[in-house]
Amino acid sequence: MNTQDTNRKLPMRVKLGYSVASVAPTIQMLIQMYFLLYFYVNIVGLSGGVAGTIILIARVWDFINDPLMGSLVEKSNKPGGTCLWWMKRALIPIAIFMVLCYSAPNLSYTMKVVWAAATFICLGMSQTAYSIPMNALQPKLTTDRTERVKLGTYGGVASSILNAIVPAVTMPLVAMLSTSNPATAFTKLAAIYACVYLLMGFLGILGCRGYEINDYDKEKGENAPAPTVKEMFAALVQNKVSGVVFLIQVVKMLFSSLQGSMLLYFCTYNLGNANIMSVTTSVGVIFTIGATLLMVPLHKKLGNAGVGVLGAAIDTVTMLILVIIHVSNPKIYIAGGLIAVAGASLATNILSQCLMDSLDYGEWKTGRKNTAVVMSAYGIGTKIGLAFGGSIAAYVIGLIGFDPNAATQPENIVNIFFHMTITSEAVIYGIMLVLFLYLTKIEKKLPMMRAEIAARKEKQVQ
Numbered sequence: 041m042n043t044q045d046t047n048r049k050l051p052m053r054v055k056l057g058y059s060v061a062s063v064a065p066t067i068q069m070l071i072q073m074y075f076l077l078y079f080y081v082n083i084v085g086l087s088g089g090v091a092g093t094i095i096l097i098a099r100v101w102d103f104i105n106d107p108l109m110g111s112l113v114e115k116s117n118k119p120g121g122t123c124l125w126w127m128k129r130a131l132i133p134i135a136i137f138m139v140l141c142y143s144a145p146n147l148s149y150t151m152k153v154v155w156a157a158a159t160f161i162c163l164g165m166s167q168t169a170y171s172i173p174m175n176a177l178q179p180k181l182t183t184d185r186t187e188r189v190k191l192g193t194y195g196g197v198a199s200s201i202l203n204a205i206v207p208a209v210t211m212p213l214v215a216m217l218s219t220s221n222p223a224t225a226f227t228k229l230a231a232i233y234a235c236v237y238l239l240m241g242f243l244g245i246l247g248c249r250g251y252e253i254n255d256y257d258k259e260k261g262e263n264a265p266a267p268t269v270k271e272m273f274a275a276l277v278q279n280k281v282s283g284v285v286f287l288i289q290v291v292k293m294l295f296s297s298l299q300g301s302m303l304l305y306f307c308t309y310n311l312g313n314a315n316i317m318s319v320t321t322s323v324g325v326i327f328t329i330g331a332t333l334l335m336v337p338l339h340k341k342l343g344n345a346g347v348g349v350l351g352a353a354i355d356t357v358t359m360l361i362l363v364i365i366h367v368s369n370p371k372i373y374i375a376g377g378l379i380a381v382a383g384a385s386l387a388t389n390i391l392s393q394c395l396m397d398s399l400d401y402g403e404w405k406t407g408r409k410n411t412a413v414v415m416s417a418y419g420i421g422t423k424i425g426l427a428f429g430g431s432i433a434a435y436v437i438g439l440i441g442f443d444p445n446a447a448t449q450p451e452n453i454v455n456i457f458f459h460m461t462i463t464s465e466a467v468i469y470g471i472m473l474v475l476f477l478y479l480t481k482i483e484k485k486l487p488m489m490r491a492e493i494a495a496r497k498e499k500q501v502q
Contacts, residue, residue, distance in 0.1 A: 048182055048184065048187075049182075049184070049187060050181060050182055050187055050190075050191070050251070053247045054181060054247060054248055054251050055190060055191055055194050056194065056247055057243065057244045057245070057246065057247015057248045058177065058178065058181065058191055058194075058195065058244060058247065058248050059191065059194035059195040059197075059198050059244070060198065060240050060243050060244040060247065061127065061174060061177075061240065061241060061243075061244020061245055061247070061248065062174055062175075062178070062195045062198075062199075062244070063195055063198040063199045063202055063240070064170075064237050064240040064241045064244065065167060065170065065171050065174070065237075066199050066202045066203070066206075067202060067206060067233050067236060067237050067240075068134070068138060068163070068167060068233070068237065069422070069426070070202065070203065070206040070207060070300075071142075071206065071210070071230070071233060072297075072426065073296060073297050073300030073301065073426065073429075074206070074207050074210065074300045074301070074303070074304070075210055075211075075226075076095070076160075077091055077095075077301045077433055077434050077437070078301075078304070079142060079144075079226055080094070080156060080434075081434070081437065081444070082444055083144055083222055083223050083226060084144045084152055084156060084223070085149070085152070086152065086153065086156065087438055088434045088435060088436070088437035088438025088439075088442075089434065089435055089438040089439075090153055091156075091434045092431035092432070092433075092434030092435045092438070093431070094153070094156055094157045094160060095160070095426075095427055095431050095434065096427050096428070096431040097157065097161075098157070098160050098161045098164050098427070099164070099423045099424055099426060099427025099428075099431075100424075100427065101161060101164070101165075102164055102165075102168060102419075102420065102423040102424070102427075103420055103423070103424055105164075105165060105168050106168055106172060106416045106419045106420040106423065107413060107416050107420065109168050109169060109172040109173075109416065110172050110176070110412040110413040110414075110415070110416030111412070111413055113126055113172060113173045113176060113412040114176075114410060114411065114412040114413055120249065120250075120252075121177075121180075121248075121249070121250075121251075121252030122173070122252070123173035123174065123176050123177040123180060123252055123412075124173075124177070124245050124248060124249065124252055125173075126169060126170070126172075126173040127170050127173050127174055127177075127241065127245055128241075128242070128245050129169070130166055130167075130169035130170035131170065131237070131238050131241045131242065132238075133162075133166040133169070134163070134166040134167055134170060134234070134237060134238075134241075135234035135235070135237060135238050136166075136234075137159055137162045137163035137166050138163060138230050138231075138233060138234040138237070139227060139230050139231050139234055140159040140162075140163075141156075141159040141160050141163045141230070142226045142227055142229070142230035143159075143223070143226075143227045143230075144223035144226070144227075164423065168419065168423075170241070171419050171422075172412060172415070172416050172419050173412065175392070175415040175416070175418050175419055176411050176412035176415040176416075177248065177252060178191055178392065178396065178415075179396045179399055179411055179415070180252050180253050180411060181248065181251050181252065181253070185339075185344075185393070185396075185397075186336065186339070186340070188393055188396055189335055189336050189339045189344075189390075189393055190336060192335060192389055192390070192392055192393055193332055193333065193335050193336060193389070195389075196328075196329075196332035196335065196385065196388075196389035197329050197332050197333070199389075200325050200328035200329050200332060200385065201325055201329075203321065203324075203325065203328065204321050204322050204324060204325030204328075206233075207300075207317065207318070207321045208317075208318040208321050208322050210229065213225075213229050213232075214226060214229055217229055278402070278405055278406055279398055279401060279402040279405065279406070279414060280401075280482075281394070281395075281397065281398035281401040281402075281479065281482055282395060282398040282401075282402065282414050282417045283417070284475055284478060284479055285391060285394050285395045285398060285417060285418070285421070285479075286417040286418075286420065286421045287421070287475055288348075288391060288394075288421070288472050288475045288476070289391060289417070289418055289421025289422055289425060290421045290424050290425045290428075291425065291468050291471050291472060292387070292388065292391070292421075292425060292468065292472060293421060293422045293423075293424075293425025293426050293429065294424075294425040294426075294428050294429040294432075294468065295425075295429065295464055295465055295468035295469075296425070296426075296429065297425060297426045297427075297428075297429025297433070298429035298432055298433050298460060298464055299429075299460070299461050299464065299465060300429075301429070301433035301434070302433055302457055302460045302461045303317050303461060304317055305442075305457045306457045306458065306460075306461040306462075309448070309449045309453070309454050309457055310368060310454055310457055310458055310461075311368065311370045311373060312370070313370060316370050316373070316374065319374065320373075320374055320377050320378070323374070323378060324377065324378055324381045327378045327379075327381050327382040327385070328381055328382065328385040330382065331351070331381075331382040331383070331385040331386050332385055332386075332389055334386070335347060335386065335389060335390060338350065338386070339390070339393070343480065343483050343484075344390050344393040344394050344397060344479075344483060345390075345394055345476050345477075345479035345480040345482075345483045346480055346483075347386050347387075347390040348386070348387050348390050348391065348394065348472070348476035348479065349473060349476045349477055349480060350383070350386060351382075351383045351384060351385065351386025351387030351388070351390065352383065352387045352469045352470075352472040352473035352476055353383070353473055354379065354380070354382065354383025354386070355380045355381075355383035355384045355387065355465065355469040356383075356466055356469040356470045356473055358376050358379045358380040358383065359376070359380055359462060359463075359465045359466035359469065360466045361376065362376045362462050362466075363462055363463050363466050366458070367462065380465065383469075384469070387469070387472055387476070391418070392418060394479055394483075395414070395415060395417060395418050396415075397483060397486060398414060398417075399411060399414055399415075400486055400489055400490055400493070401482065401486070401489060402414055403493055404489035404490075404492060404493055432460075433460070436456065436460065440452070440453050440456055441453070
């Protein structure tokens with residue numbers, strides 16, 4: 041089927057289905073961001089340096105693994121939809137390795153390191169087999185830009201709810217499930233989260249069934265072969281829009297992982313109350329959903345990149361104010377954090393729309409869409425950012441002489457928690473602001489690119 045046939049409105053079951061399927065990986069990502077370092081250091085007993093190295097190695101492997109998965113999806117031709125086929129078969133391995141990753145068997149220190157590394161790497165590979173085709177599925181459902189933003193809106197609302205629930209309930213549930221061994225509580229909770237992941241994944245796949253379209257570029261005729269791996273990677277390298285989106289995703293996830301790992305420490309030692317983390321994430325979901333629901337009207341007025349500029353600017357300015365006053369008052373932090381999270385939601389949720397715009401740029405530049413490979417840039421950026429953010433946090437914990445058993449911490453350690461939580465956000469979203477401004481220049485040329493693509497196809501038909 042020609043890609044123009046996909047310029048269609050989507051029924052509610054598909055919108056809800058894709059939203060549920062797309063946010064399922066958020067469960068595993070949130071556990072990793074907020075609690076993996078704590079689990080490795082405080083429960084398993086690994087040093088911060090070892091934990092950071094495990095996270096880094098696993099994510100560096102993903103840098104290779106993700107585009108390979110993208111090329112595999114792009115070259116596959118499965119009945120009922122290639123993306124849906126891969127997503128369905130990845131769910132069971134994900135559930136298994138989620139449980140194993142958050143298990144702490146009674147082993148020697150060396151074998152604990154081996155166990156942690158092996159289970160975390162396998163979990164990452166399983167997640168890749170789901171997330172890469174899942175990211176590639178969205179542009180295969182419709183080419184209508186407004187419909188795509190609506191898909192992102194539904195997904196953003198669902199993601200916001202999970203972002204509020206998972207950090208808020210995880211530690212209370214661990215305490216509730218804990219008996220004499222806290223490690224077993226994490227394993228039990230991981231099993232619960234794995235079941236939720238499975239259910240959301242299967243329901244999402246069911247909702248999207250029958251709507252995935254094979255969008256191989258047909259400029260050389262309807263029977264043109266799928267692009268080779270070499271052609272796909274060459275197209276990815278030449279697509280500077282996807283490259284900018286990749287950079288934004290890297291720095292965004294680097295910060296998210298860094299702050300996620302440090303937020304509990306910041307709330308405990310800088311603000312004097314660990315429960316502020318739960319309060320902020322719980323109340324923040326209202327601001328996140330509100331900002332997400334504005335995506336469609338803002339997209340129509342500002343364009344995708346323009347929405348990113350607005351969101352990044354709100355977050356940057358707000359956090360700079362908190363840095364200047366060196367916030368230590370919980371109420372001021374919560375107020376500033378809620379404003380910042382609204383801006384961050386706009387910048388975060390619009391990013392996948394910018395990446396889908398890069399498909400048009402890539403087709404205009406190279407003659408190929410290469411959907412799965414180009415969309416893998418989002419997953420690669422996520423995992424590289426998670427790797428370096430989590431690793432930096434782990435290495436810092438190991439280097440500064442942090443004592444988890446001490447009721448209070450030295451001033452220098454408390455200041456480090458402040459800068460890695462607050463100052464880093466101002467810097468990261470400032471970088472994102474500059475990158476989004478660059479994307480606005482290219483986005484203005486998209487109508488011209490689409491017109492040239494259509495003219496080329498019309499000429500070949502004749």
